[in-house]
Amino acid sequence: MTKPRYPGYDVLAKRNTPSWDEATRKVVDKRLATPDRPRFLTRDEWSVAAAFCERILPQREDAAPVPLAALLDAKLLADHGDGFRDADMPYMREAWRRGLAAIEAEAKTRHGGRSFASLSDEDQDRLIGAMADGGLGGEHWGDLDPQKFFKRRVLVDVPGLFYSHPSAWNEIGFGGPASPRGYVRLDGDHRDAWEAAEATPGHEKKAERDNRHVV
Amino acid sequence: MLSNPFSAPRARHGRAPDVFRHGAWVSMREHRETDEVDFAIVGTGAGGGTLAALLAEQGFSVVAFDAGPYFRPLEDFASDESEQNKLYWTDRRVVDGANPIQMGGKNSGKAVGGSTVHYAMVSLRFRPEHFSARTSLGYGADWPISWQEMWHYYDLAEKQINISGPLTYPWGPKRPRYPYRAHELNGAGKLLAKGCEAIGINWTETPLATLSAPLSGPEGKSPPCAYRGFCRFGCTTNAKRSALTVWIPRALAAGAEIRDLAMVGRIETGPSGRATGVHYHREGEWHFQRAKNVVVAGYAIETPRLLLNSADQRYPDGLANSSGLVGKNLMTQSNQAVWGRMDEPVRWYKGPPSLAITEHWNYDDNKDFHGGYIWLGQGPLPNEWASIQTGARGLWGQKLRDAMLDYNYMIGVKMVGEMLPNEANRVTLSDDLDQYGLKVAKITYAWGDNDKALIAHALEQMGRSIEAIGAKGIFLQEDDTNHLGGTARMGSDRRTSVVDADCRSWDIPNLWICDGSVFPTVGGVNPALTTQTIALRTADRIGQLAAAGEL
Ligand SMILES: Cc1cc2nc3c(=O)[nH]c(=O)nc-3n(C[C@H](O)[C@H](O)[C@H](O)COP(=O)(O)OP(=O)(O)OC[C@H]3O[C@@H](n4cnc5c(N)ncnc54)[C@H](O)[C@@H]3O)c2cc1C
Ligand code: SF4
Numbered sequence: 001m002t003k004p005r006y007p008g009y010d011v012l013a014k015r016n017t018p019s020w021d022e023a024t025r026k027v028v029d030k031r032l033a034t035p036d037r038p039r040f041l042t043r044d045e046w047s048v049a050a051a052f053c054e055r056i057l058p059q060r061e062d063a064a065p066v067p068l069a070a071l072l073d074a075k076l077l078a079d080h081g082d083g084f085r086d087a088d089m090p091y092m093r094e095a096w097r098r099g100l101a102a103i104e105a106e107a108k109t110r111h112g113g114r115s116f117a118s119l120s121d122e123d124q125d126r127l128i129g130a131m132a133d134g135g136l137g138g139e140h141w142g143d144l145d146p147q148k149f150f151k152r153r154v155l156v157d158v159p160g161l162f163y164s165h166p167s168a169w170n171e172i173g174f175g176g177p178a179s180p181r182g183y184v185r186l187d188g189d190h191r192d193a194w195e196a197a198e199a200t201p202g203h204e205k206k207a208e209r210d211n212r213h214v215v
Numbered sequence: 216m217l218s219n220p221f222s223a224p225r226a227r228h229g230r231a232p233d234v235f236r237h238g239a240w241v242s243m244r245e246h247r248e249t250d251e252v253d254f255a256i257v258g259t260g261a262g263g264g265t266l267a268a269l270l271a272e273q274g275f276s277v278v279a280f281d282a283g284p285y286f287r288p289l290e291d292f293a294s295d296e297s298e299q300n301k302l303y304w305t306d307r308r309v310v311d312g313a314n315p316i317q318m319g320g321k322n323s324g325k326a327v328g329g330s331t332v333h334y335a336m337v338s339l340r341f342r343p344e345h346f347s348a349r350t351s352l353g354y355g356a357d358w359p360i361s362w363q364e365m366w367h368y369y370d371l372a373e374k375q376i377n378i379s380g381p382l383t384y385p386w387g388p389k390r391p392r393y394p395y396r397a398h399e400l401n402g403a404g405k406l407l408a409k410g411c412e413a414i415g416i417n418w419t420e421t422p423l424a425t426l427s428a429p430l431s432g433p434e435g436k437s438p439p440c441a442y443r444g445f446c447r448f449g450c451t452t453n454a455k456r457s458a459l460t461v462w463i464p465r466a467l468a469a470g471a472e473i474r475d476l477a478m479v480g481r482i483e484t485g486p487s488g489r490a491t492g493v494h495y496h497r498e499g500e501w502h503f504q505r506a507k508n509v510v511v512a513g514y515a516i517e518t519p520r521l522l523l524n525s526a527d528q529r530y531p532d533g534l535a536n537s538s539g540l541v542g543k544n545l546m547t548q549s550n551q552a553v554w555g556r557m558d559e560p561v562r563w564y565k566g567p568p569s570l571a572i573t574e575h576w577n578y579d580d581n582k583d584f585h586g587g588y589i590w591l592g593q594g595p596l597p598n599e600w601a602s603i604q605t606g607a608r609g610l611w612g613q614k615l616r617d618a619m620l621d622y623n624y625m626i627g628v629k630m631v632g633e634m635l636p637n638e639a640n641r642v643t644l645s646d647d648l649d650q651y652g653l654k655v656a657k658i659t660y661a662w663g664d665n666d667k668a669l670i671a672h673a674l675e676q677m678g679r680s681i682e683a684i685g686a687k688g689i690f691l692q693e694d695d696t697n698h699l700g701g702t703a704r705m706g707s708d709r710r711t712s713v714v715d716a717d718c719r720s721w722d723i724p725n726l727w728i729c730d731g732s733v734f735p736t737v738g739g740v741n742p743a744l745t746t747q748t749i750a751l752r753t754a755d756r757i758g759q760l761a762a763a764g765e766l
Pocket of ligand 1: 334
């Protein structure tokens with residue numbers, strides 16, 4: 001297990017400091033309370049989505065999990081996409097519906113009727129790798145280009161959901177919400193007291209102490 | 216409780232939001248739909264917002280429409296990338312071509328204040344020769360306005376927007392001192408400077424439309440920038456000088472009416488061939504506003520879309536389109552970048568993203584392709600940074616998560632480069648319909664050989680500059696573009712342009728276009744200051760034409 005770079009850092013500890021305003025609290029609270037059940041996706045689609053997203057951004061034991069399937073479902077339910085589509089691609093909702101169905105069908109064909117979610121990590125990754133490299137295609141996909149689906153939808157939407165979660169901000173040491181207080185020390189090696197402290201070799205304990213006072 | 220800016224219009228019943236004070240209102244003059252107002256303006260961004268203020272200040276009656284909501288930055292904006300997606304134009308659009316343009320947040324806004332609500336505030340003047348690219352430099356097209364005249368209006372724009380910038384600007388003819396002092400550089404800005412010095416070119420502090428000291432007076436009430444770094448997602452402090460904080464308050468004070476959540480679907484023309492007003496959708500139904508003049512200022516996708524969607528019996532190819540050029544010559548700007556990892560932390564999320572700039576390659580003609588470019592310091596927030604890792608490097612899985620761990624050590628510089636006009640790059644109508652039942656824009660784009668040569672040059676120069684300061688693991692982001700122009704170009708010949716130097720359409724004398732679409736060439740700098748400058752000039756010209764009885 002790798003050690004966290006910013007041990008003990010929690011952006012949420014700043015929730016009631018001048019780094020967060022009311023609008024931000026509302027938005028992040030709502031995100032953290034996203035219902036962990038399908039509302040837009042069907043149960044079957046949800047189970048493919050959950051397994052699939054887990055391979056796009058694998059969870060770590062040392063970090064709070066990011067519920068990607070729930071966040072994806074919420075995004076599709078709200079239909080808050082980027083609006084545009086490539087001329088040979090459907091809009092967001094339809095692309096995901098068709099993409100998930102095709103991934104499931106692809107798994108079943110390759111693995112004797114087994115669902116994508118039941119495959120080993122390695123088999124899942126192999127399938128995703130083939131999609132990324134343009135090695136998938138065929139009738140499950142209809143006129144949806146699997147590689148394009150992967151590049152233009154999956155790799156846009158899933159990382160966007162993951163890195164919108166406070167747990168991901170903690171992991172990379174991002175300052176997170178910053179209004180109205182903002183920052184005073186603008187240089188990278190000058191840390192404001194409310195920024196994440198990094199565990200440099202030999203100074204892990206100090207970083208952890210500093211991070212407990214990031215308020 | 217806060218009202219929801221999307222659920223119902225805020226500007227009505229004789230009042231509009233006061234963006235400078237929590238929950239407060241300013242009074243707003245209203246016009247009846249049966250009143251023939253002097254100007255109906257479609258779009259309230261860099262072009263339309265500016266013009267609304269300046270025309271109202273001259274005493275014209277003005278109604279300005281925007282399809283987007285009327286935000287209260289102090290209350291509605293969260294410090295959050297995904298939530299702030301609400302600022303962008305995310306209605307349907309279709310893209311194709313060899314190099315399809317990414318729309319959405321990468322390209323345009325939908326709000327009172329337009330794209331300036333989320334823009335990065337970089338406020339640059341064109342290089343003078345770029346206004347006469349055809350005659351002075353041998354490519355593209357000439358503007359029908361001289362650089363000297365533009366210089367005069369740039370002075371006014373910089374003053375009225377309160378741009379903060381360096382004491383002396385290293386490139387181009389003399390310009391007055393910027394009204395506000397330059398901002399202190401962050402880590403990313405200092406590294407850009409070091410990189411430029413290492414390869415022997417000039418850099419400077421970027422002129423930015425965000426305050427470096429408080430502002431209080433008739434121009435508004437704003438604190439200085441708090442360096443929170445979310446500029447691209449809306450400024451919660453109002454330090455940003457957007458159309459929403461600069462021009463819209465002035466427009467209201469001078470008697471203009473703003474109609475938010477009001478999507479214009481069609482411009483009507485009458486028996487005389489002149490425009491008679493606009494059909495717009497607000498609160499669930501279609502309305503018609505009569506007007507003596509119509510100004511289209513919806514930016515380079517929505518402007519041609521509206522002109523094409525307004526085709527009628529007299530104008531079967533769309534309005535103002537006798538040249539056939541409406542929608543053609545779409546230009547975006549190359550926005551490629553190089554990224555690398557430093558040995559020391561940079562923490563680029565602090566402060567406006569582009570505090571330092573080099574314009575060297577706009578002013579150096581020792582290159583074997585046309586056009587120029589700048590590059591700017593960068594500070595992408597986590598979502599955008601992840602999309603760069605996936606888009607440029609194709610990372611996913613554990614590799615992506617591991618690469619993201621270096622977030623606080625990364626630096627990058629990003630170009631804004633000139634792309635050349637080409638009629639094949641264009642906006643047409645798709646058969647897809649939007650939520651109002653209107654045909655959406657189809658956007659076709661391919662880079663030309665010159666565009667590719669310019670990009671290759673910039674990537675090499677930018678790469679050298681960060682390599683020279685010790686960036687490791689350098690990678691290129693090769694496919695990014697930003698900013699739009701050209702789809703209703705201005706010119707001095709009605710056969711080869713859509714509007715004249717005054718932004719007046721050649722075909723319909725009371726139909727004007729005043730936004731990014733009128734650029735005949737996009738130059739090698741970010742466009743919004745030039746868009747506002749054109750609006751300043753257009754307002755003056757309209758005043759003169761009115762006085763001469765020529766409206
Ligand atoms: C992320 C980003 C960063 C940027 N950063 C910079 C920068 O740092 N410097 C710079 O110079 N430029 C920048 N730009 C570009 C700049 O914001 C635009 O070029 C400029 O705002 C365009 O002005 P405009 O008036 O043409 O259109 P906009 O400012 O986009 O305004 C158009 C308005 O018209 C409305 N509209 C459109 N059609 C209709 C209709 N039919 N009915 C009603 N309303 C309609 C839209 O809702 C919108 O509000 C940036 C753009 C983006 C997307
Ligand atoms: S960094 Fe400054 S301009 Fe940008 S959002 Fe924050 S306060 Fe506004």
